[in-house]
Amino acid sequence: MVLCKKWTLAKPFIGKVTPDNFKLVKEDIPEKLNDGELLCEAVYLTVDPYMRVGAETGNAVGNTLFGEQIAKVIVSKNAKYPVGSIVRMRAGWRTHTLVKDAEKEISRSAEMGDLPLSLMLGAMGMPGMTAYFGFLELCQPKAGETVVVSGAAGAVGSLVGQIAKIKGCKVIGFAGTEEKCKWIKEELGFDFAYNYKKTDVDTALKEAAPDNSVDCYFDNVGGMFTVKVLTHMKTFGRVSICGSISNYNDTSVPTGPLPFFSILKSQLRVEGFIVLRWYSRWEEGETAMRQWIKEGKIKYKEHVTEGFEKMPDAFMGLFEGRNTGKAIIKM
Ligand SMILES: NC(=O)C1=CN([C@@H]2O[C@H](COP(=O)(O)OP(=O)(O)OC[C@H]3O[C@@H](n4cnc5c(N)ncnc54)[C@H](OP(=O)(O)O)[C@@H]3O)[C@@H](O)[C@H]2O)C=CC1
Ligand SMILES: CCCCC/C=C\CC(=O)/C=C/C=C/C=C/[C@@H](O)CCCC(=O)O
DSSP states (O other): OEEEEEEEESSOOOSSOOGGGEEEEEEEEOSOOOTTOEEEEEEEEEOOGGGGTTOSSGGGTTOBOOOOEEEEEEEESOTTSOTTOEEEEOOOSBSEEEESOHHHHEEOOOOOTTSOGGGGGTTTSHHHHHHHHHHHHHHOOOTTOEEEEESTTBTTHHHHHHHHHHTTOEEEEEESSHHHHHIIIIITOOSEEEETTTSOHHHHHHHHSTTTOEEEEEESSOHHHHHHHGGGEEEEEEEEEOOOHHHHSOTTSOOOSOOHHHHHHTTOEEEEOOGGGGGGGHHHHHHHHHHHHHTTSSOOOEEEEESGGGHHHHHHHHTTTOOSBEEEEEO
16 A cells, blocks of 8 residues: 545635645555556646635535646556656645546646656646736737736746747736846846835836836736726737736735726727636647747746645745745655
8 A cells, every 4th residue: 555645625715825724634545556547656746826716615625635746657557657657637735646547637748858847837837828828819919019917926927928028028027026026027038027015006007118008918916906007008908817816815805996997998808718728729838838948038937845745835825925936846
């Protein structure tokens, strides 16, 4: 038998995520497998803000927290995945997984070549595809246009800003610390970087995008921040609603009045998305990301937490701004 540890939901996420939302459970997994089965051991796991959604009701209590991981096959009765194979799967927050149906449970994953495997959970995985498709498909940026990114030092936002630079745009990023702003401006090449906790968004955009000259807005944050950005948009501006992390922990945060007049007056196109919409095209995004990384046009940063026991802490850190770049758990 192999001892598996998994993080389960002890009580629903209501309000701020706290340590007592989580319960560590241990279970023995048999090493004697049936034909076709695999026993996998996690190597890297991811924490992402979306994991909070869907764990906010009582019927989720006791469930293993949802999410992807990169795992190594340690016992195999499946010729397609010999011992030592690396797989990506939606196995959740657990150290070991008995895969009964590999075709169904193992996700297609990017060809990594000599890139770090952890990127399969970041720039070469779901966050990278979120940035690539969520920005290029919905904002449709043109060279010379002005792009605003909220959550600009995070897993998704830091990639969006760099893609915008690759497309020849002027890029204005908002993040929550001076260090994050320094990183996105000096390392990633954003044209402007503002600490939204210190500089009001109206003041910032009057300086960086005067006379309502914002063409594209990629939103990770939502709330009144976004309501204000929409008053600085150019006619026919495009807004990609990626996330609303300012409301995930605290639903009492004001989100209105809804900016309908801004949308009407500037004839804006505002569209929300879930990245799975383009799942069938992820290979296209992976190819582009891989090329840009190799050319040095896309730089990535990982906020690595060592140890499975610290996974809840890493997750809570997302909502406190503790990460710069992609938050990853290294076993
Ligand atoms: N639509 C889709 O398919 C997908 C959507 N998303 C969404 O994209 C957004 C970013 O995700 P991801 O890149 O993984 O996470 P990040 O790596 O950006 O981490 C979250 C960051 O959000 C910022 N943040 C936290 N609370 C607040 C707040 N109250 N106000 C403003 N900023 C806050 C923090 O940075 P700071 O220091 O700047 O405050 C924190 O580091 C999320 O909203 C997520 O739900 C992600 C993947 C797919
Ligand atoms: C799916 C959650 C919907 C809640 C909406 C909240 C915010 C948007 C957001 O953050 C969406 C994230 C979507 C993430 C999808 C993650 C993985 O399941 C993708 C796995 C891909 C694969 O299996 O290869």
